[in-house]
Amino acid sequence: MHSAAVEVHPLYGLMAEFDTPGQLVAAARKTREAGFRKFDAYSPMPIHELDEAMDLHDNRVSLFTLIGGLLGCAGGFGLLSWVASMALPLNIGGRPLISVPMWIPITFECTILLGGLTAAISMILLNGLPMPYHPVFNVERFVNASRSKFFLCIETDDPKFDYDRTAAFLESLGPEEVAEVAR
Amino acid sequence: MPQPVELPDKIYVGPVIDEQHSLASVSDKVGGVVLRRKITLGWTFGLLMSFAVLQGLMASATMLFVKGVGIWGINIPIGWGFAIINFVWWIGIGHAGTLISAILLLLNQSWRNAINRFAEAMTLFAVMCAGMFPVLHTGRPWLAYWLLPYPNTMNLWPQFRSPLAWDVFAVSTYLTISAVFWFVGLLPDLATLRDTTKKDWQKKVYGMLAMGWRGSARHWQRYEKASLLLAGMATPLVVSVHTVVSFDFTVSIVPGWHTTIFPPYFVAGAIYSGFAMVLTLMIPVRKFYGLDDIITMRHLNNMAKVTLATGLIVAYGYEMEAFFAYFSADKYEKFMIWNRMTGPYWWSYWTLILCNIITPQFLWSKKIRTSPGILWIISLIVNVGMWLERFVIVVTSLHRDFLPSSWGIYIPTVWDWATYVGTLGFFMFLIFLFIRVLPMITIFELRMLLPGAEVKEPVAHA
Numbered sequence: 136m137h138s139a140a141v142e143v144h145p146l147y148g149l150m151a152e153f154d155t156p157g158q159l160v161a162a163a164r165k166t167r168e169a170g171f172r173k174f175d176a177y178s179p180m181p182i183h184e185l186d187e188a189m190d191l192h193d194n195r196v197s198l199f200t201l202i203g204g205l206l207g208c209a210g211g212f213g214l215l216s217w218v219a220s221m222a223l224p225l226n227i228g229g230r231p232l233i234s235v236p237m238w239i240p241i242t243f244e245c246t247i248l249l250g251g252l253t254a255a256i257s258m259i260l261l262n263g264l265p266m267p268y269h270p271v272f273n274v275e276r277f278v279n280a281s282r283s284k285f286f287l288c289i290e291t292d293d294p295k296f297d298y299d300r301t302a303a304f305l306e307s308l309g310p311e312e313v314a315e316v317a318r
Numbered sequence: 319m320p321q322p323v324e325l326p327d328k329i330y331v332g333p334v335i336d337e338q339h340s341l342a343s344v345s346d347k348v349g350g351v352v353l354r355r356k357i358t359l360g361w362t363f364g365l366l367m368s369f370a371v372l373q374g375l376m377a378s379a380t381m382l383f384v385k386g387v388g389i390w391g392i393n394i395p396i397g398w399g400f401a402i403i404n405f406v407w408w409i410g411i412g413h414a415g416t417l418i419s420a421i422l423l424l425l426n427q428s429w430r431n432a433i434n435r436f437a438e439a440m441t442l443f444a445v446m447c448a449g450m451f452p453v454l455h456t457g458r459p460w461l462a463y464w465l466l467p468y469p470n471t472m473n474l475w476p477q478f479r480s481p482l483a484w485d486v487f488a489v490s491t492y493l494t495i496s497a498v499f500w501f502v503g504l505l506p507d508l509a510t511l512r513d514t515t516k517k518d519w520q521k522k523v524y525g526m527l528a529m530g531w532r533g534s535a536r537h538w539q540r541y542e543k544a545s546l547l548l549a550g551m552a553t554p555l556v557v558s559v560h561t562v563v564s565f566d567f568t569v570s571i572v573p574g575w576h577t578t579i580f581p582p583y584f585v586a587g588a589i590y591s592g593f594a595m596v597l598t599l600m601i602p603v604r605k606f607y608g609l610d611d612i613i614t615m616r617h618l619n620n621m622a623k624v625t626l627a628t629g630l631i632v633a634y635g636y637e638m639e640a641f642f643a644y645f646s647a648d649k650y651e652k653f654m655i656w657n658r659m660t661g662p663y664w665w666s667y668w669t670l671i672l673c674n675i676i677t678p679q680f681l682w683s684k685k686i687r688t689s690p691g692i693l694w695i696i697s698l699i700v701n702v703g704m705w706l707e708r709f710v711i712v713v714t715s716l717h718r719d720f721l722p723s724s725w726g727i728y729i730p731t732v733w734d735w736a737t738y739v740g741t742l743g744f745f746m747f748l749i750f751l752f753i754r755v756l757p758m759i760t761i762f763e764l765r766m767l768l769p770g771a772e773v774k775e776p777v778a779h780a
Contacts, residue, residue: 157774163535164775176535179341179510180765181542184773185535193536196543204551211487214467218475240484240562244491247555251495251548255502258544262537265529272532278513280533281506283342283770309776 144291147270147318148174149301150277151287151310156182159285162308164188166289169304173293177271177286179279196258203253204246211245212238273317288316331619331688334429335767336611344612344764345510348757351607353515360606361750368746375740378733379454387457389733396716396728401455403708404738406563407591408448408745409489410584410704412496413556414592415441419499420552423545429620431763432612435507436603437596438500439758443748444595445493447741452485454737481565488562495555499548502541505531506762560585567711573654574715577642583635590628590674591704593621597697599749601690603758612759615688622687625700629678632707636675650720658714662727666710673703 153159156178163176163185176185185191219225220232259265271277271288280286287308289301305313335344381389392399415437422430453462465486467476476483508528515521531537564584567575597618604613643655658667677699680686687693718725752758765771 155774156771158776160773161775177533178535178538179345179533180506180762180771181538182535182771182773183542186539189535191536191539193540194543196540197547200544200547215478218467219478223473223475234479237479240481240558240565241478241487243558244484244487244555247551247558248487248491248494251498251551251555254544254547254551255498258502258540259529261540262534264531264537267525267530269530269532277532281510281513281531282345283340 143318144296145318146291146298147273147316148288148290148292148296149298149305150271150274150289150314150316151305151308152276152279152312152314153285153287153308153310156184156285158309159287160184160188162287162310165308166287166304170295171289171293173290173296175288175290177277177280177288179281179283179285193261195261196254199257200250200254203257204250207249208242208246210249211242214245215241270316270318274314276312276314284311331615331684334614334616335432335764336614337769339611339764339768341765341768341770344768345514345761347609347612348759348761348764349507349511349514352511352754352757353517353520355607355754357754361754365747365750368743368750371743372740372747373743374736375450375744378736378740379450381733382454382737383459387455389731390737391729391731391734393726393728395719395724395726396713398455398712398716399728400730400734400738401451402566403705403712404741405448405451405455406584406708406712407705408444408451408741409492409563410560410588410591411595412441412444412448412492412592413560413585413588414596415439415444416492416496416552416556417589417592418596419503420549420556423549424553427620428767429617431767432614432759433596433600433617433621434763435500435503435756435760436600436758437592438496438503439749439752439756440592440595440599441496442493442500443745443752444592445489445496446748447745449489449493450741451737452482452489481562481569484562485566488559492555492559495548495552499552502545502548503760504756505529505541506533507757507760509533510761511757557585560588567715572715572719573648573650574639574658574711577639579635579638579642583632583638586628586631586635587704587707590625590632591701593625593628594697594700594704597621597625597693598701601694601697603753605690607753607758609759612764618690618693619684619687622681622693622696625697626678626681629674629681629700633675636671653718654715657718658710661714661718663710663714663717666706667714670703670706670710673699674707677703 151162153162159176159178160182163174166174167189176182176189178185215238216233219234224232271280271286274286276284277286287305287310289296289305302313339347378389390399390401392401418430418437419434422434453459456462465476465483476486505528508524509531512521512524512528515524561581561584564580568577568580570576600613601618604610640655643651646652658664677696680692680696686696713728717728
């Protein structure tokens with residue numbers, strides 16, 4: 136990043152539209168092979184082949200979920216043990232204050248509660264949502280990205296981006312249309 | 319994408335989704351119910367009727383706040399009555415939703431894609447109904463927050479060795495995780511509604527709910543991971559919830575409750591009643607909204623099979639209950655089962671056997687499994703049967719325990735019925751709202767079933 140004079144490109148990127156998921160996967164693979172890194176594919180449903188084609192392997196959701204679950208587990212068990220041994224110890228016929236088998240249901244539920252919430256929240260936040268405005272929505276036909284069409288957008292932030300050459304590259308992928316994405 | 323399995327003609331009942339559909343047509347059809355369909359007279363009538371029935375709950379809850387639980391027919395020895403029966407019944411119904419959305423997802427059962435959204439909504443609403451009962455049953459519902467562990471000036475804490483405290487955690491976790499799972503599943507579909515609607519206010523409302531979802535591959539990758547993780551956690555959760563519910567009974571020493579078979583048999587019963595409720599709701603919805611090309615015969619057939627299988631597990635549970643009583647040689651256990659079959663509540667036991675064991679046997683026939691009308695009636699009977707099961711467990715076990723001097727009879731009052739029927743109204747009211755406000759079928763998962771979603775790369779890359 137150049138801190139002094141960041142040249143902001145007037146466009147966000149160039150977007151190609153495709154008819155089938157197969158075309159999109161092929162296009163994404165070629166885009167990556169051509170050396171582009173700042174690009175994204177948009178589709179109305181998950182396409183698992185894209186993960187491999189775009190080399191996507193973000194495992195942070197799993198990691199955060201594991202941490203959340205472990206915290207829930209420790210928190211649940213800790214709460215019960217603290218309450219039963221420190222906050223309100225009840226001596227009932229000399230029975231143990233921390234009765235581990237009786238702690239299992241609540242400890243388990245706390246594990247799931249925190250793990251599940253972390254999974255959902257970390258997915259949403261890592262995706263940068265909520266983000267009501269995004270430049271891709273400026274492309275008129277992009278409304279179909281949530282219905283039946285497939286899009287690939289190469290961003291101007293990519294060091295390899297060059298308007299004419301990138302446009303020609305996208306045209307070579309055989310799209311329905313190539314559109315400029317305004318910021 | 320899961321490979322389709324070739325089925326022999328004898329058991330093949332049709333495709334998971336009508337072959338005519340395309341990526342665009344499923345979006346328009348399912349989204350159209352929300353965005354374009356006119357408000358019909360039937361829907362308005364249903365909504366108003368259920369709203370009217372809901373007033374039964376309002377009236378009886380008000381009465382309960384004023385006068386206390388004495389308005390119900392409960393008294394020692396039968397302190398549990400309708401409140402606990404309905405609690406267990408409702409929460410059991412919820413379990414099918416989680417089974418469909420989580421367990422069948424992990425098992426890669428793609429037919430679930432057309433029914434999971436609706437079943438999850440049913441789960442949420444059923445758990446809401448369930449949650450009301452223990453709170454009302456506490457006697458002073460305005461103090462129900464005492465069940466939660468929070469620092470207070472009385473320096474008191476809940477008794478964490480009690481299944482009641484476990485219930486609080488299990489049910490609230492279940493409601494939260496179900497809601498989260500449901501909302502995560504809704505995100506891409508809300509984006510579809512945002513993008514297809516013509517009305518400005520709908521664009522704004524669905525747009526805000528969709529949080530700016532744009533279907534990016536980088537997002538989908540994390541999304542799929544989070545969905546799988548949620549499913550993986552919801553699966554043991556659903557089993558744990560009904561296990562904890564059964565602990566409410568088994569941890570006591572009452573004959574008929576203190577038995578080791580309860581947890582698995584409660585979970586099977588829950589899924590059994592839940593699938594029956596899914597059928598009860600989906601068969602009319604499928605008909606009135608013309609969705610039989612999406613919720614196909616295959617779905618009805620599969621759901622009927624799950625109902626039959628879980629029904630058989632339940633039947634095994636009943637058998638084992640009777641066998642345990644005999645084999646334990648415990649006179650109280652033996653008396654309990656004999657009293658169930660021949661005592662004052664004999665009719666409830668035998669109706670239960672008729673509804674839950676005899677009726678589902680019809681589902682062995684493929685012809686019946688694929689006739690929506692008959693299937694619907696069977697599902698209603700199973701719903702009644704599963705309610706009776708909880709009635710039998712709660713009432714016949716409590717009303718005659720160890721000492722004849724403490725025996726009693728339970729007769730539900732009009733307020734018992736009003737509360738119960740009122741929650742049915744509440745449930746239906748929410749269902750009616752749901753089908754017109756949110757897409758009742760998961761559109762993006764439907765797309766994954768279509769041939770158009772198959773990835774066929776045009777040219778091999780070098």
